[in-house]
Amino acid sequence: MVEFNTVYNRRNTNCSKWDSIKDTYGEEDLLPLWIADMDFKANPPVLEALKKTVDQGILGYSPAPTSLYEAIQSWQKRRHDYSVSKEAILFNSGVVPSLSIAVQAYTKPGDGVLIHDPVYPPFAKVVEQNNRKLVRSSLLIEQDHFVMNLDEMEKQIIAENVRLFILCNPHNPGGRVWKKSELETFGKLCAKYDVLVISDEIHQDLIFAPHVFTTFTNVHPTFKDFSITLTAATKTFNLAGIKNSMIFIENPDLRKKFVDVQEQNFQNEINIFGYVGTEAAYENGDIWIEELLVYLTENINTVIEFIQSELPQVKIMRPEGTYLIWLDFSAFGLSDAQLQQQLVHKGKVVLNAGITFGPQGTQHMRLNVACPKETLLEGLRRIKHSFE
Ligand SMILES: Cc1ncc(COP(=O)(O)O)c(C=O)c1O
Known part of the structure; x- marks a missing residue:
């Protein structure tokens, strides 16, 4: 049995989660x-x-070994019923850098790129920073979970010259595991209008039964022609600092365009720990992930x-996947700034401000529950105290 109850002191370990918030908010003892x-x-x-690699003592340039490809292919097949071919697999130092490469490879300045609202904030950033036109389609809420607004999306695709859709599958921050x-x-809909789909599947392994994850490329035999998949072992296995991610591109033309931009930027080599950690995670991860879930x-x-x-x-959206919970604080009638102030300066607890996920995130917060229960309960008490 894996021990998830142990509370580790991560303060002063140079970690973003615990150590950066003092500078951001000017307060000690924030949770x-x-x-x-x-x-x-x-x-x-x-x-x-990873230790074994360090013990070799020499950390020279290192290509992706065949055993890593095999570990990825085996994981995708046994966990997601996806037979990804070896030539389709590319590597990069992160899913977000891959999003940016994809935007550069498949669109030109001024083209429309559609994303959902709310969604993981870097989606909007990579579109805007690459001078493409950001188009947001608001997710609807039905039976307490997000659903796509396909009618609105169709109108936007036509009106805004949309060439690319960045899909979050499963969805962060709502925890939706989109059904097949x-x-x-x-x-x-995307195929009808020649819209390419970039499917960010970094949360693909964090799925709660009875929900079932489907990789977008695998939904229909033709979908691999107009989509690419971005994923990583880093989210699933808590290895974000080793900076490694995969890109699966079955269509050779799309693959060439992606690789061309990668090579222009000399971004096609990964650090050795990324390769080693990913392979070990996929080879040894089945029991660990089940216990984590x-x-x-x-x-x-x-x-x-x-x-x-x-x-x-507070309204809660129960996640079907991910370890993130979308909370609606609108009943308190606070502005986004007031909500954040109250949680941080009164409650001494830091959540992600919903407004950073898009306009629909106003008066919401995203809560991360991937911590020992003791830490979580302390966080919940602090959230409650913020409103007393
Ligand atoms: C949907 C999504 N994509 C990408 C990332 C980050 O990926 P990377 O660290 O590989 O850039 C995250 C991190 O939370 C995420 O939620």
Whole structure:
């Protein structure tokens, strides 16, 4: 049984989650439940593999080994029923850098790029920083979870010269695990208007039964022609600092365009720890991830029970995947700045401000539950105290 209850002191370890908030907010003793990494140690075989690499003592240039391709292919097949071909697999130092490369490779300045609202903030940033036209389609809420607004999307695709859609599958911050049927309808809409789909699947392994993850490319035999998949072992296995991600591109023309931009920027080599950590994670991760999902489910239940009994004004979106919970604080009638102020300076707890995920995120917050239960309960008490 993996031990997820241990509380580690991450302060003064130069980690973004715990150490950057003092500078940001000017306060000591803030409790961080924000950025998406976990307060759990990585799986021991992964740490062993990394140590073994250090023990070699010489850390020269290093290509991706065949065994890494095999580990990725095996993981994708056994966990997601996706037979990714070896030639389709590319590497990069992160999913966000790959998003930027994709925008540069497949669109030109001024082209429309569609994203959902709300969605993971770097989606908007990579579009805007590359001088493409950002188009946001508001997600709708039905039966307490997000659904896509396909009618609005179709109108936007036509009106805004949309060439690319960046999909978050599963969805951050809402935790939606898009169903195969939803992805099929969405994909057919994109195909109808020649819109390429970049499917960010970094949360693909963090899925709670009975929900089932479907890789976009796998939904229909034709979808691989107009889509690329971005994923990584780093989110699943809490290895964000080793900076490695994969890009799966089955269509050779799309692959060439991506590689051309990667090579223009000399971005096609990954650090050795990224390769080693990813391979070890996929080779040894099945039991660890199953146990993690049990622990995260308990934490999600804890949040839901606490909010329902102690802060019933807050609406919760139960995640179907990811370790993130989307909370609606609109009942308090506070501005986004007031909401943040109150949580940070009164409650001494840091969540991600919903407004950073897009205009629809106003008066919302994103809570990260990937921490020991003790830390989570302390965070929940602090959230409650913010409103007393
Ligand atoms: C949807 C999504 N994509 C990408 C990332 C970050 O990926 P990377 O660290 O590989 O750039 C995150 C991190 O939380 C995320 O939620």
